[in-house]
Amino acid sequence: MRYAVLVTGPAGSGKTTFANAFMTHLQTLKRSANLVNLDPAVSDASYEYQPAIDIKELVSLEDVMSELNYGPNGGLVYCFEYLLQNMDWLEEELGGYDDDYLIVDCPGQIELYTHHPFLPTLVQNLQRLGIRTCAVYLIESQFMEDKYKFFSGVLSAMSAMVNLEVPWINVMSKMDLVTNNSQDDPSISLPRNGVRTQKDIARYLDPDPLLLASHRGHDPNPTNPKFHALNQALVQLIEEHPLVSFLPLDLTSPDSIETVVSHIDYTMQYGEDEEPKEPKDLDEGDFSDDI
């Protein structure tokens, strides 16, 4: 069985950094893993590990922009269309990696996850090749500093989940930036928006729609009743469809990485199809009937 983890999320959410840390963690456990780069714009210097498969060997954003005069977003869409037209290239590249965990670093353009058919088509192709696939969706802890930004992140995660239809894990990345200045709990706090205690953070990790149900007087645009009504509608949507919750990821803590990797393994049912290994150094005489 082969496994692919799509590392997805908005620009700058820490996908490449997480992919590197994930590789390191699996290698420490002596597990087999390979990095796949599907971001045609990423700089080679971003990776601590040489990608085993790299979309830039097929098509690079730099070439598309210079040769076809595309801008960065149009160029990225072109690169993905080109990839889908050349799935045989990816299939051939993937053929060389049996029994491996493939960590697939995806681009940060949010439209790729919410609007375009590219990732669903890619997933269908991976599944056709017998590769069990899941997605990890990162948003960064700074989103907790602004509840409106945070809920826009929740909605984009929800939209991407519905669009991709694969087993899914949402991760709140960069939890090391949740700084320590709390009166209530000296271990954890976010300074800028009143998120101070583990309990406050829990309301973001398991999104509490009541964070958004502000009183009219506290809305940034109190004169516009439509804004208030929109918030109420979002509260209702999230209450009725509680699809999104986040695992915290602090890359400075091995336990935190271990927890996220354990969830990925569980979601992928990693290793469940493995045949039990034959014991190597045992003679027949080591097993006796009278035990």
Ligand SMILES: Nc1nc2c(ncn2[C@@H]2O[C@H](COP(=O)(O)OP(=O)(O)OP(=O)(O)O)[C@@H](O)[C@H]2O)c(=O)[nH]1
């Ligand atoms: N403090 C902290 N910074 C991080 C962490 N992860 C990533 N960063 C920083 O955040 C920035 C973006 O990280 P990337 O890993 O390149 O993010 P990305 O999602 O791959 O970015 P795009 O490919 O541009 O979408 C870099 O400056 C990283 O050093 C983290 O866990 N903690």
